[in-house]
Amino acid sequence: MECMIAKPSKGSAGKTGLWRTFKPVYDVEKCNLCHLCWLYCPENAIDVLEDRIVIDYDYCKGCGICAKICAKKAIEMVREEET
Amino acid sequence: MKKILTGNYAVAEAVKMARTEFIAAYPITPQTTIVERLAEMVERGELSAEFVRVESEHSALAAVYGASAGGLRAFTATSSHGLLYMYEMCWWVANSRLPVVMALVTRTIGPPWNIHTDHTDLLTLRDSGWILAMSENAQEAFDLTLIGFKVAERIDLPFAVGLDGFQVSHTAEVVDIPEQEEIDRFLPERRRDRPFVIEPGNPITVGGLTTNECAMMLRHDMMRDIEKVGDLVRNSGYIRDYDLVEKYRLEDAEYVVVMMGAWCGDAKDAIDILRDEGVQIGMLRLRFVRPFPAKEIAKIDCKKILVVERDSSIGKGGIIATEVKSVADSPVQSVMAGLGGVDVGVEDFVAMFRRFVEGDLGEWWM
Amino acid sequence: MKIKDLSKEKYLLPGTTACQGCPHALGLKTLGMALGDRFVLVVPAGCTTIIAGSRDKSAFKFPCLHVPFASAPAVATGLGSAFKKLGKNGIPVVWMGDGGSDIGFATLSGACVRKDDMIVIVSDNEAYMNTGIQTSGTTFWKAKTTTSPKGKKEEKKDLALIMLMHKADYVATASVGYLQDFIEKLKRASEIEGFRFIHLHSPCPPGWGFDSSETVEVARMAVKCGAWILWEFDGKFKISTQSKPYKDKKRRLPLADYLKRQRRFRHLSDEDIAEIERRIDEQWKIILALEKVFS
Numbered sequence: 236m237e238c239m240i241a242k243p244s245k246g247s248a249g250k251t252g253l254w255r256t257f258k259p260v261y262d263v264e265k266c267n268l269c270h271l272c273w274l275y276c277p278e279n280a281i282d283v284l285e286d287r288i289v290i291d292y293d294y295c296k297g298c299g300i301c302a303k304i305c306a307k308k309a310i311e312m313v314r315e316e317e318t
Numbered sequence: 319m320k321k322i323l324t325g326n327y328a329v330a331e332a333v334k335m336a337r338t339e340f341i342a343a344y345p346i347t348p349q350t351t352i353v354e355r356l357a358e359m360v361e362r363g364e365l366s367a368e369f370v371r372v373e374s375e376h377s378a379l380a381a382v383y384g385a386s387a388g389g390l391r392a393f394t395a396t397s398s399h400g401l402l403y404m405y406e407m408c409w410w411v412a413n414s415r416l417p418v419v420m421a422l423v424t425r426t427i428g429p430p431w432n433i434h435t436d437h438t439d440l441l442t443l444r445d446s447g448w449i450l451a452m453s454e455n456a457q458e459a460f461d462l463t464l465i466g467f468k469v470a471e472r473i474d475l476p477f478a479v480g481l482d483g484f485q486v487s488h489t490a491e492v493v494d495i496p497e498q499e500e501i502d503r504f505l506p507e508r509r510r511d512r513p514f515v516i517e518p519g520n521p522i523t524v525g526g527l528t529t530n531e532c533a534m535m536l537r538h539d540m541m542r543d544i545e546k547v548g549d550l551v552r553n554s555g556y557i558r559d560y561d562l563v564e565k566y567r568l569e570d571a572e573y574v575v576v577m578m579g580a581w582c583g584d585a586k587d588a589i590d591i592l593r594d595e596g597v598q599i600g601m602l603r604l605r606f607v608r609p610f611p612a613k614e615i616a617k618i619d620c621k622k623i624l625v626v627e628r629d630s631s632i633g634k635g636g637i638i639a640t641e642v643k644s645v646a647d648s649p650v651q652s653v654m655a656g657l658g659g660v661d662v663g664v665e666d667f668v669a670m671f672r673r674f675v676e677g678d679l680g681e682w683w684m
Numbered sequence: 685m686k687i688k689d690l691s692k693e694k695y696l697l698p699g700t701t702a703c704q705g706c707p708h709a710l711g712l713k714t715l716g717m718a719l720g721d722r723f724v725l726v727v728p729a730g731c732t733t734i735i736a737g738s739r740d741k742s743a744f745k746f747p748c749l750h751v752p753f754a755s756a757p758a759v760a761t762g763l764g765s766a767f768k769k770l771g772k773n774g775i776p777v778v779w780m781g782d783g784g785s786d787i788g789f790a791t792l793s794g795a796c797v798r799k800d801d802m803i804v805i806v807s808d809n810e811a812y813m814n815t816g817i818q819t820s821g822t823t824f825w826k827a828k829t830t831t832s833p834k835g836k837k838e839e840k841k842d843l844a845l846i847m848l849m850h851k852a853d854y855v856a857t858a859s860v861g862y863l864q865d866f867i868e869k870l871k872r873a874s875e876i877e878g879f880r881f882i883h884l885h886s887p888c889p890p891g892w893g894f895d896s897s898e899t900v901e902v903a904r905m906a907v908k909c910g911a912w913i914l915w916e917f918d919g920k921f922k923i924s925t926q927s928k929p930y931k932d933k934k935r936r937l938p939l940a941d942y943l944k945r946q947r948r949f950r951h952l953s954d955e956d957i958a959e960i961e962r963r964i965d966e967q968w969k970i971i972l973a974l975e976k977v978f979s
Contacts, residue, residue: 236415236474236513236514236536236539238528238529238531238532238535238536238740239414239524239525239526239528239532239536240514240522240523240524240740241522241523241524241526241528241736241737241738241739241740241741241742242521242522242523242740242741242742243521243697243742243743243744243745244697244737244740244741244742244743245697245698245699246697246698246699246741247697247699247700247701247736247737247738247741247742247743248699248700248701248737248743249699250699251698251699251700254704269687270687270688270690271687274687274690274714274863274864275710275863275900277702277704277705277706277707277709277710277713277899278698278699278700278702278709279694279696279697279698279713280698282692283692291698293698293699294698294699296704296896297704298704298705298896298897298899299704299705299895299896299897300705300896300897300899300900302897303897303898303900303901304900312897339769340762340765340766340769342758342761342762368765368768368769370761370762370765370798370800371798372758372761372794373790373791373793373794373797374790374791374794376754376755376758376791377755377757377758377761377790377791377794377795378758380751380752380755380756380758380759380761380762380791381758381759381761381762381765382762383751383755383759383762384726384749384751384758384759384760384761384762384763384764384765384766384776385762385763385765385766386762387749387759387762387763387766388762388763388765388766388767388770388772389766389770390762390765390766390769390770392762406752407752407755410751410752410755510770516724516747516749516763516766517724517747517766517767517770517772517774518721518722518723518724518747518767518772518773518774518775519721519722519747519774520747521721521742521744521745521746521747522742522747522748523736523737523742523744523747523748523749523750524748524749524750525749525750525751526733526736526737526738526742526748526750527733527734527736527737527738527739528738528739528740529739
């Protein structure tokens with residue numbers, strides 16, 4: 236029965252940051268802390284601090300919604316480097 | 319105290335005395351009067367349970383499953399096509415290890431439409447993990463329902479009580495009803511946290527995707543745990559003694575009949591008649607189909623065994639006979655009779671058993 | 685309610701199996717913002733079954749019960765009774781897709797008619813997505829799916845209006861394009877007792893054929909061209925703020941702009957689009973009439 240019960244876990248699908256082809260790059264200078272990227276990130280991978288946002292790249296899948304929704308163009312989607 | 323109750327009303331009485339907390343059922347002949355009586359009891363304040371008028375059997379068991387997962391003592395009842403409609407949920411409930419109790423008023427599966435008794439519907443559950451009991455009369459239907467709640471909650475497996483459509487469900491008999499205090503001592507309040515509980519503030523996720531091995535472990539554990547039912551039934555603490563089987567004139571029997579259900583009453587009369595003629599015949603009546611009483615059947619030492627049953631497995635034969643054959647020491651003969659509710663009376667059984675003893679009996683009795 | 689005042693508690697934990705840009709993820713993360721931790725999620729088969737996590741790892745920081753496909757609202761009925769009887773403060777929330785509301789239509793109807801205590805959210809991505817994009821009852825007119833390769837021929841059922849005709853206690857439509865509106869509707873629903881229903885429009889990037897970054901844009905486009913109408917009923921029928929401008933057909937953005945950016949509609953002719961527009965016009969007539977009836 237225990238094997239049928241799951242508990243809350245970050246990264247339930249592993250380090251989903253590995254899925255990315257494009258990575259959101261943040262320019263704090265342009266940001267007005269409107270909170271829209273935080274609200275509309277499907278991964279809950281954006282946190283809003285006092286003076287900036289922080290993106291959790293371990294889990295960010297690079298969907299690009301944050302870049303599109305930002306009215307100040309403070310986020311840009313940049314192709315991941317080849318490694 | 320002795321009351322005159324039909325099998326269905328006896329079941330309703332037992333559900334009430336068990337202080338059941340949640341009932342959801344959809345009417346189907348011949349189960350309907352259980353549901354109606356329970357609705358009446360709730361409306362009158364005799365039973366303080368939530369009674370939900372669901373729109374289908376699938377939802378009946380789904381609602382009961384939800385209530386049980388939330389910690390309540392929950393009950394449903396159905397027959398035949400209703401069981402088949404809730405069949406998916408039956409397996410889900412068993413694998414979830416929830417102690418739901420269900421009354422199964424046995425009825426033939428169509429087409430053609432047929433509201434009379436036949437045991438095939440109950441037997442469709444035999445692989446699922448449900449504990450399956452079959453009563454012979456209203457008293458047993460009452461007793462097994464109460465024992466069912468206790469055993470189910472001890473072992474975390476759902477429990478179905480079978481009773482023959484019309485023959486038990488709608489036949490009024492004398493039923494000995496214990497006092498409520500006796501039942502309360504026998505059946506305490508359900509433990510709210512087993513095997514798991516879904517409640518706000520307890521962030522568990524139950525039943526999601528997991529390893530293949532989990533499915534094996536689950537079924538293995540169910541297989542192991544259902545074997546405890548025999549002892550639990552024998553030592554349940556109920557005011558009457560019960561076992562997985564009833565032994566009728568079995569001690570010195572040279573010929574043994576294995577059967578289950580209401581018609582066993584008539585079969586026992588036939589056994590008495592043949593005994594008077596000097597035939598050493600007896601009956602092992604199955605009160606439980608799951609767990610299968612393998613030990614009791616293997617212990618039978620006689621010339622030959624006759625399994626008479628109200629079901630059929632197309633392409634194989636009698637379901638009970640197949641199972642009895644797999645463990646019996648003596649040769650087993652199989653007869654399928656009474657399907658569709660066809661009446662098999664005392665005279666029929668006398669003739670049938672005589673031909674069995676004389677070695678002149680076919681596979682069908684019509 | 686200001687966006688900055690929304691709770692930052694994470695009820696959907698990062699690193700789920702959801703596709704990039706998944707609308708269900710958007711909906712699920714906001715449940716906690718509206719309901720706190722006083723709810724239990726009932727999830728029938730669908731994409732969310734997978735998003736919930738696997739093995740011992742759940743993506744949810746709230747209780748979740750996985751249930752058979754057609755059973756969710758009935759299970760919620762049972763859970764709600766248990767909470768009430770045992771004095772537990774919380775709401776059962778059914779979270780299912782348009783698949784669950786096809787196969788479980790009777791179940792949904794029954795729970796609604798009984799006014800059983802729950803919130804049902806149908807997160808509608810307009811096809812049976814988890815099994816690979818097959819046509820459902822709410823699939824958009826003429827959309828291409830794997831079982832309608834030449835475009836859906838059948839009609840599209842309006843779930844929210846059906847629930848309204850059941851006399852549900854609260855009915856609303858919402859969109860993952862307007863999450864604050866969804867959160868407000870959830871909050872309002874949570875303050876009403878009985879059977880509450882929200883039909884959440886959830887554009888699906890792989891299923892509809894658009895880039896994962898466009899989920900919110902596509903959702904908003906549906907509202908702006910009038911194809912998805914945001915409304916709310918709690919005794920009074922109100923068209924929501926975001927849809928109000930589009931009561932006026934002239935203010936609606938071109939339907940073709942919404943349709944043509946999705947691969948599932950690339951095959952549409954001008955006549956097809958005109959036919960769809962007629963259907964949308966009819967839909968608006970009904971909605972405007974209801975606004976008058978329940979004013």
